[in-house]
Amino acid sequence: MGFLKGLVKRLCMTMVTATMTLPGMAVGSALAADNPADTWVKICQKDEKAKKELCQTAFELRTPDGQFLATFMVLELTGEARRIARMIVPTGMLLQPGIKVQIDQNKAEDSKYAFCAADGCISEMLLTDATFAAMKKGKALVIGTTGQAANPVSFSFALDTFKSANEGKPLEPDEIKKRAEAIKSDILQKRKTLEDQLKDAQHKAQQAE
Numbered sequence: 001m002g003f004l005k006g007l008v009k010r011l012c013m014t015m016v017t018a019t020m021t022l023p024g025m026a027v028g029s030a031l032a033a034d035n036p037a038d039t040w041v042k043i044c045q046k047d048e049k050a051k052k053e054l055c056q057t058a059f060e061l062r063t064p065d066g067q068f069l070a071t072f073m074v075l076e077l078t079g080e081a082r083r084i085a086r087m088i089v090p091t092g093m094l095l096q097p098g099i100k101v102q103i104d105q106n107k108a109e110d111s112k113y114a115f116c117a118a119d120g121c122i123s124e125m126l127l128t129d130a131t132f133a134a135m136k137k138g139k140a141l142v143i144g145t146t147g148q149a150a151n152p153v154s155f156s157f158a159l160d161t162f163k164s165a166n167e168g169k170p171l172e173p174d175e176i177k178k179r180a181e182a183i184k185s186d187i188l189q190k191r192k193t194l195e196d197q198l199k200d201a202q203h204k205a206q207q208a209e
Contacts, residue, residue: 015075040165053078055177056086059157065194068120070155071144074127074135074166079194083127086145087111088120093153094146099123103131103138 022200037164044055058073071088096114102108111125135141136159 039161042165042168042170044178046085054090055170057162061155067168069106070143071120072141072157073131074132085111085125085127085131087123089123089143089145089153089155090120091116091118092148094148094150095121097146100144101131102142103134103142106134106138121128132163135159151160194207 005011016106040057040059042055046053046055056073057076058070058071061069063069063128068090068092071086073086075084075086085101086099089099090109093113095116098113098187099111101106101111109125109131113123115122124158141159142154143157144152147153
């Protein structure tokens with residue numbers, strides 16, 4: 001069991017790094033429906049020595065200008081019936097209340113924080129068969145946490161592409177690269193549009209003085 005945990009941790013760290021290069025949709029509908037990032041992504045990695053393959057189906061939320069918001073991922077290891085849900089949220093949250101996970105109108109589940117790093121705070125929980133099934137047929141998954149001012153903070157993940165991504169083939173390395181390039185280009189274009197809008201508003205304000 002100790003070996004298995006070590007294998008999962010080692011593969012997870014590599015795959016999380018890969019996923020973090022694939023920006024996802026922002027909270028709500030801030031990104032357009034045809035945005036290349038507006039979907040769940042499946043990435044798998046095999047450990048040749050252990051003959052085990054770890055797959056993660058993940059969705060990363062970002063603002064239109066590329067700022068990280070949150071990540072939800074499902075980790076599955078070949079030969080293992082258990083699934084792990086891993087959530088990453090920004091730092092600056094109150095750790096004691098933990099995280100609540102809710103799918104549509106189903107009962108919310110509690111998850112505790114495992115640790116925090118410079119890029120965010122991580123929480124993990126066992127994903128039951130019932131919750132996994134609910135994700136496949138649900139509309140939205142919301143993770144809720146608490147900010148430093150005791151204010152509620154929530155992140156919503158659309159579930160419409162989760163089932164097809166989870167049951168489909170994982171992305172190949174060249175597909176991951178192309179996807180990352182498309183998302184980067186989209187973000188840069190959105191940043192330029194926002195900057196142009198700001199400059200235009202400032203120009204109009206100056207003319208009105």
